[in-house]
Amino acid sequence: MSAPTNFRRVFSGKRVLVTGGLGFIGSNLVRRLVALGARVTVVDAMIPEYGGNRRNLAGLAGRVRVHRADVRDWPRLPALVRGQHYLFNLAGQTSHMDSMRDPLTDLDINCRAQLAILEACRAHNPDVRIVFASTRQIYGKPDYLPVDEKHPLRPVDVNGINKIAGEAFHLLYSRVHGIRATALRLTNTIGPRMRVKDARQTFVGVWIRRLVEGEPFEVWGGEQLRDFTYVDDAVDAFLLAAARREAEGGVFNLGGPPPVTLHRLAELLVEINGGGVFAVREFPGDRKKIDIGDYHADDRLIARKLGWKPRTDLRAALTRTLAYYRKELRHYL
């Protein structure tokens, strides 16, 4: 592990493009970048089923340029990427079920648009530094735990297949065309500004919504192990990946505090909330077909190479998230 990176020195005054910048992780990243003095441009399609929400950048009016644009609209890409020092590429369709119902849309966003963005960079900004938001979903049902970056990729749904391609394009362009890119394979990320309206981004979102509304929530299965990254820790990882030369061309898992079963997570949430009810039920059939069983990430590679460590324990992550939605829920429905 090397000396801590001075993010202000790296990003202050720099031009930074964040695709999906009105979304959950994107907006938390934008807020941090603005605080560090970066000149941030946000691109977000504001598709109702996805994570974009104008509330996520509340208080930043005049300090961030926001383009409502779809990354599938590739004639617009050259103008967007030109002149940027950094590109945080977080635009994506995240729902596994939606990817099965409407697979071509998932492909156009998670696969085709990624290649179009990279082509735009190759032609108009080959010196840009890119960090791509990949996902643990590409591993599929784990052969072993914790899952390291060498684990075979065996996607269980259309989303996983397209994310593999999207990630692979980034690494290929890094290797062959010298466009410096890093991919982070995220696990479940939680925190303020996540989508809570439904389970399209994470099931934890809809649990929290129900809790705040005083309604019971449903736990499907319950015995599956999952790990959770608090969004501020994920933002740290994006900044580190962009700032550090050792990250170029690399792929890194993000993990979190020790994994828990979904049942335990539900109990913990109820406890922190000071009350609440949940029901455990069987997996719905269509969902079961694409379930991955237990998962938790081996994140020692990013710890060793970039010095990243999740700093927020699960209780703190849930406490802060619940506090946010107690105040803000109406903006997320």
Place this chain on the structure above:
Amino acid sequence: MSAPTNFRRVFSGKRVLVTGGLGFIGSNLVRRLVALGARVTVVDAMIPEYGGNRRNLAGLAGRVRVHRADVRDWPRLPALVRGQHYLFNLAGQTSHMDSMRDPLTDLDINCRAQLAILEACRAHNPDVRIVFASTRQIYGKPDYLPVDEKHPLRPVDVNGINKIAGEAFHLLYSRVHGIRATALRLTNTIGPRMRVKDARQTFVGVWIRRLVEGEPFEVWGGEQLRDFTYVDDAVDAFLLAAARREAEGGVFNLGGPPPVTLHRLAELLVEINGGGVFAVREFPGDRKKIDIGDYHADDRLIARKLGWKPRTDLRAALTRTLAYYRKELRHYL
């Protein structure tokens, strides 16, 4: 290994769709299917840089329905797949270099159109039996030889990434939606009706063209090991994969006779031709970046599960191929 499959009993009178059916392997497959009594429909886009050539189906007028259609034109797909018993899915962009120059076209054909075909089947013909032409290119630079189906997928070019996705969609639809599909990972296939105008389909094509024209040909590198499947053997594999229940949901390498170096292959060609000249030269830089080094397939899985064995040795394969182009070259330029 089980009893030999009676292809006539399986395919006679059956409706069969072959995408890329005017191409190299596609047309050889179509000719065999027609001889077996199948009712064959061909779809081919006849894109000048690809393998489609009307000469490939010479003599079959009135016995095959040919649609000039592009698999990217997805509104046409439902009418094409409806009512077919078998779908041999061979439409593809095969040039590695073209995939680097024009990656989005490669994606639209090798990745997006494959998903659109499967969606058309899901909606309009879920009982169809599909065999997909995949490629050894998806393995990238081998970790070990011979390469079996468990070898990690580590594509070295855009073509490889898109073919992985195209293959994965087939296997996913098989697993989740019950659309019975098999993928064959082809190595270098050679034989009559291959593209010889240039190296877009296989470098062997352009070598043979030069030899027949009495011109010297170029061998890049020369020490790389490669294996070669004769096209009739590849056709056998497609038929077996479609006919045999054990193949459903499976992925199988095709191999060939023992591998040779490119240098040895060149010598053998010159010898069979009774003369000819070649020059060994360094890999061009852009080509070297995406070269995979040595490759040969472990094809024991398909031998064991489906009883497939390449029956044509390399000398016989080259002899027949040369004989074909001595007569037919002018139709392929």
